[in-house]
Amino acid sequence: MKVKPYSQNDRALPMKVAAYYNKEQINYEDRHIPTIGDEEVLIRMEYCGLCGTDIHKVIDETVPPETVLGHEVSGEIVKKGAKVKDYKVGDRVFVAHHVPCFTCHYCKRGSFSLCAQFKQTNLDPGGFSEYIRVPALHVKHTMGLLPNGMSYEQGALVEPIACCLHGFELIDTHPGDTIFIMGAGQIGLLQVQIARALYASNIIVSDINPFRLDKALEFGADEAINSQKENVAEKVLELTNGRGADIIIISASISSLLPEALECVARGGTVLVFAPFKDTEVAIPAAKFFNDEIKVIGSYSSNPYNYEKAVYMLKNKVFDVERMITHRFPLAELDKAIATAHNPTASVLKVLITP
Ligand SMILES: [Zn+2]
Ligand SMILES: [Zn+2]
CATH class of the missing domain: 3.40.50.720 (NAD(P)-binding Rossmann-like Domain)
Incomplete structure (x- = not known):
């Protein structure tokens, strides 16, 4: 499904998100398209991977109602703030959700995912949304261009691969x-x-x-x-x-x-x-x-230095992404996607969510 292009007057236009309420209830509902600041961008989500941690948060009910989960995002920039110099509208990007401060005790020791700021940064409202506001820190540290020839599907794998690379670093x-x-x-x-x-x-x-x-x-x-x-x-x-x-x-x-x-x-x-x-x-x-x-x-999560390596490895076909992706579900069927992925005996590997 293609979504119509974003325009200046769209503030009141609703977008669709898949919002968590409890483990039995995930709503496909309307939200306002987020307004962006000078150093932020708005992307239209193409794919958001369903992570094991998303499933854990839903099944074990560890997040508050109305949360929009999802953090393995690829998409196209549809709007950018005046001070964003490194990207332009139309750029194809990947983006992940957590950014460390780079200056605290843990960051100085290289343990970026233990930084207090790390878990407080996030995409707005989350990956399982038609449009996503990418805050300034994410634009700087967790967003990157998808090289020519790299698909949006591959882009949605950058974050989980970065997490695995972080584990191997340890x-x-x-x-x-x-x-x-x-x-x-x-x-x-x-x-x-x-x-x-x-x-x-x-x-x-x-x-x-x-x-x-x-x-x-x-x-x-x-x-x-x-x-x-x-x-x-x-x-x-x-x-x-x-x-x-x-x-x-x-x-x-x-x-x-x-x-x-x-x-x-x-x-x-x-x-x-x-x-x-x-x-x-x-x-x-x-x-x-x-x-x-x-x-x-x-080993928990990844750090900003793992993304570039993940992109490089994806570009060089280290991963057979096509064979990894077994299912694609629209946002409206996030509940079905979770039920499918949570079944330990199903023929399922990577599940991607599309708008
Ligand atoms: Zn993940
Ligand atoms: Zn820190």
Whole structure:
């Protein structure tokens, strides 16, 4: 569906958004098109990816009613403020939602996603909207041009890929390492492709969904373990001659995966927690940390420096985006999109929302 071009008199013209009220109710409703300031731009959304965190916020009801979620955005600039010099109307862009301050304690240590400002910045009203106001800080730090030949679909993948790259920045991988990715959803499969492209590694993936496991093998995994049929830790030890995986990335929101990972991580290995856990407490084999020099680290979101690399990798076809995108839903069917993506046994990977 094409939306008619924005004009100066459109302040009163409603636009459509998909707004969260509770887990049973997502409304397709009218809002005013946001007014922009001198250093801001207005974009018309082309695609907004549905992220696992959007689904988590809806299913676990962690955000206030009327919230417009969505942060993996690509679109076209339809209006710009007088002081915006680096972009023009008609530019094709990607944009993400959080901007750090670059000056606080955490930013100075390079932990940009821990910055207090980071979570306070956002797109207006959110990604699941026909039109989006991009605030000044985002114009400067989280928006970028899509290179010629890069599709809007690819543009919507910039943010999730940037998050995965941030995770890989935190781990120390070596050629020949075994990387074990727990969870072969949209994030796990991006990680398979990054691991395949950047590291000469042996890649193992586990999931309960046979469709996703097949995809993992297509995207470059060497082994795929069905965790409903096999003992995952035993299988990983078997596949690595008893050594275990050097790097384990937990990309599914199941806290019991942490003790399972610690059972099959190699000595000197790292477990990267890349998903939010609902249950806060799990029992872990504490003695391993000292004796085996095990590292357990977390990775949250991305930072502005990851976007350029994500665009570069997309441009160079590191990712098979076409095969990643299994579903497209219009804004009016965001509820259906969430139900589809939340079904752990469905044949679904990346879901994109369109106006
Ligand atoms: Zn995301
Ligand atoms: Zn900061």
